[in-house]
Amino acid sequence: MAPSTSSKVWLITGSSTGFGRAMTELVLSKGDIAVATLRTPSVIDDLASRYGKDRLLVLKLDVTKPQEITDAFATAVKHFGRIDAVFNNAGYGVFGETEAVPEDVARQMFEVDFWGAIHVSKEAIRVFREVNKPAGGRLLNNASSAGGIDNFPGLTYYCAAKSALVAFSEALSREVSPEWNIKVIAISPGAFRTPSLSHIVNVPPHPAYEHLSKARAGFVDALVPTQLDTEKGVDVLYRIAALPEPPVFFPLIGVDAIETVKAKWAERTKATETAALWSQELSLAAPGSKA
Template structure:
């Protein structure tokens, strides 16, 4: 067997489809999973997936990995990409709609991650593998009108960081949290858009402004998703890969802005912690 084995979720469109095509072009083997496997018949004619169609349930995830092991004997890279976007104010998104995006974006990714680690550690001979966890620049900085989407990515970053810290070094497992900015993918067409809450409809409201921006800049992003996937593919190959991988000039700037903001807030309130020691 030549080439590495990739296990890719959300392969019907966007980054998942592009990664599947790239891996195959490079001579690797790809196990591409999604909720409607019939659309994989022709990689040149993959259909978009929407909402709950992106949800990979635990048994389906286990079955997918089992098929990969049965056919190829191991899995070297897992690209955990399944998910969708959601637009709506925190006050305006119904609870069941908010919970649904967590089921897919957070719990779906968690279930993929756990199975990936098990396979990397217990099945692969020798042990090892790389988990590429697709987060978002919205997991670095939350914006109005995408609060629940951002919350899923914040949660995903937290659990992925904890997972990476738990891994035994002898297992030779790497976790890379990918935080792409605004790239030209089908993500906006897959978004669940909740009607605006009446209190947030004034055009000067930040949430309303974000909705208008989403109609334009997100849908017409100029950054090349294919080039982004090429960068993801390449960084997964290097031995000293980082835990976090902000990708795109906008994502880089968000990291810098957030870091500066955290430090400024910390400096502002640092004296409030003086004298809190028990023996002080």
């Protein structure tokens, strides 16, 4: 069933809770169409019961399985004829020191947070370019937290995956041809009121890292007072996606996210200024340079 020309078709991963669920509800409230994907579709039966399949299509999707990604996009296209926006949101965190987290646990998180997001991104770009008439679309990659900007002890692997997703998104945005009318947005939200904290895989502490025990114990408690309204957050994302030229990198409102970005830039600016002196020395030593 082809949607009206005024309605946008959104495919959303990780639609069970948090940002994914909130974006699904917002899209529907705006009169658009949602393709809600998640590992256990029955989790949003309450939402499915309120909307017909001409407005809400619920699909089973585990982003660690590339074939399921391909199938989900194909089903959405068959049902609606196009996909206008993809909210690449599925992911979770692992909390534990670098030496404490078993490699298989870290790798599984990367399969979801990084490789899963990449496989979704690749299929989104292909559909935007080759299926949509006219070509075009919006890809919103959710780096899930300020962990995609700064790096926190105890969240080493999570921050690495999210930083990689931001870098991937920025590079991807420079690869797509302007003729395709595809916009890529890397989102790094601050602390929002979502169930994500309760979904973190907590690894038993490594005995050598007792000096981080207080930080570990106070991690969740420190975030709770600063948490922002998720519904307001996705509303901002919805409006950002509608801009003719949305920003490639978007630290999603919230004083904590903005301050994290500013602090990180200040730190790197200082490091660059220090390195400039050494770089000048290297340049002077290069063959053909003037002493």
